[in-house]
Amino acid sequence: MTDETRAAAGTAAGQQISDTFTGSAGASQALKPPGPQGTVKGIQAAAIPAFVAGQELADLGDTDPRIVVLTADLAGAGRTADFRDRHPDRFFNMGVAEQNMISVAAGMAASGLRPYLSTFAAYVALLGCEQIRTDLAYPGLPVRILAHHSGMSLGYYGTSHHSLEDLSVMRAIADLTVVCAADANQLRAILRASLNLTGPLYIRLGRGRDPEVYPEVPGNFAFGRAVRLTEGRDLTLITAGSQVRPCLDAAALLAQQDGLAVRVVDMHTISPINADEAIAAATETAAVMTVEEHNVTGGLGSAVAEVLLEAGAAVPFRRHGVPDEHVVLGPPAALYAHYELDAAGIAGRARRFLAP
């Protein structure tokens, strides 16, 4: 299999597993998270980000007794159940009460523990924004937030469950590190690196079904140090989290169909942003486009734009993300296609940008 066909296959698999809630023909089915050894539509659950969080934390918790895990009634959806099962005395289900959960974790951290709290991004980042600012970032406490089901990955659950503003809100908070996990292996690296981070951390996760970007746990992961995944001089795609895989696939399409050499940068840390890597893209490649599963206002694209403008980097520049509107209704894969945030859509946007 060539790189191009592998990339194309990855796209298809990604879209397939993103298109959830389709039910099963002919038999009723309760939606029940699989165990770590199970599969989701043919994908090994253990290889999917949200499904490895609890497992990785349980492993880290074996050697670090300070680690505790909290959830707001989503131990299954976030797979922190794997931690609960191995370390029941260090697991706290706080019920559907996100604000209390954040502040409780703050009190725990102030008393020497290392809390990891996990729930839907929409409710921890938007409902809990003030608690994150006041009780985590202002006192500088080592609480780690696993904000899963971010972006519009909850599809037809609708805007109430979408988190398309969280990067904008979180990156405005001083002394809060904001990072996006692209896949299971990068999440493992983030969690391992978090052991040595002194302040609070916001980890943006997808639905837990994101296809692989990193074939193994990256050993050189560091907060604030972007990863250049492909090299090219015609265009740079700066992206993060759930959009890294589709950007890689879009770059392959652009190479195959248009003969373009595209640099893809995984700007996993949104705050503090890796300014040098953004400026390098502007000075070394012909154009820069940011790609994010987030409102185009205030997120990754805005962060990169701020850097480039202040650096005086004169480069053709586009932000690509969800337009500043409440999204239409549909399953996740249909939404990604509608908003041109799948590989074909990103490639199309790039073409229109480069040759309007």
Place this chain on the structure above:
Amino acid sequence: MATEAPTGAPLPARGTDERAQLINLLTAKAKLVRRETVRLTRIAGAGHYSGTFSAAELFAALYYAQLRYRPGQPDWPDRDRFVLSKGHAAIGLYPVLADVGFFDPALLDNYTRLHSRFGDHPDMRKIPGIDFSSGSLGHGLSTTLGMTLAARVQGRPYRSYVILGDGELCEGQVWEAAMAAGHYRAGSLVAIVDRNQLSIDGPTESIMGVEPLDEKFRAFRWQVQRIDGHDFDAILDAFAGLHTDPHGPPQMIIADTVKGRGVQRMELDTNWHVGNLVGADYDDVLAEIEAGLQPVTAGRDGRAGGGND
């Protein structure tokens, strides 16, 4: 000062000489709280007098009779925790922390001035003895619950105390925390409500009724005592009545107090939530504080509070 007496150790019994001596000390310390609040407010130009005065006896009783701490080792892992959820009363807490030895009292002389460690609301990163930053109402019961659960995880023997305001009880997060504390049987959590009857715009029961507090917290699976929060005998008895089972119900002391207590012009007068005393009023009020508590005369003519300048 019983700074290292074990939590739950018997306090001197009511009617004994030891109790009388302790109450003399506490009375003097409550005056210190009120006197320093008046002095520091003048430095700032405006301060939260009345919600601090209502808690003066509670501060004194906690820090000179009940809490275990080591002023020379503010991060002692087994210290009792104290969170001032109604952070706007910090102006009365700082002088106590200085007096017991957490820091040099002279540091308070530039209270709220540029680069001071001491703001209107307390910052745990800047002030030894502050166990959690506060100011945003509704958070403190949650953070204190976190400290309580941390003690459980770590097998530490400390208790965690928090003072809540009554207006603050309108915040939904308080009830999230109350529910969780009851659920987790956080028996070493001791919450005190400074039930001083007024929130900023008026009496709580006309702005947003919070009663019946006893029944509410009992329904949330708490053990509840209700006392006169200006009566040291009652406060000490409430402390002595706390159970010592860390897996028992969380413990609530509803302290019925008078907002502005100790300065008659401020008692139950909403205008004095924030204010600034100048000229002869300043000296008159200090003299009134030194004279000690007199019977409450509520609702005297107030004056407008000062601004945040």
